[in-house]
Amino acid sequence: MSLQPDTLLELSPLLRMQWEEAQQRYVILYPEGMIELNETAAAILELCDGQHNLTSIVDKLERKYDASGIEPDVREMLESALNNGWIREIIAY
Template structure:
């Protein structure tokens, strides 16, 4: 269950980086690479093991000067959790 206080970190098997050749954020892992779209890259770049869900959403909404991104962020985080890209812990 994801709550507003849930903190996320990138799984140890993965490394997030900007890849100029792909012009995108990518997740590197021993068997290959996952190219992230712009939205996924923005979310993943804020997952640092310190910010909770509310802080991630607030940071993105502030950066893009918009509101109402919660459902999209939560949907992506659920996918990332299911893929094993990130881990969660409650604050």
């Protein structure tokens, strides 16, 4: 599935992302288990709050980490998250 740059993104309502002290990392919790996230994935997914799209997520991360040219990597991660059902696109009517 191809991600549209202007479509708002949010974490799936069936999942919850939280800091897990035992693993010392952010995780995604779902009914059957848990997915451990690395720091980069957590930073990206934290911005999937229904208020940000690909473009704004990239902008925020580039400012936060004083980086540039990260759009392809962020897009790849978000498309993977979308295909895995971790996030969903919000369709405006």
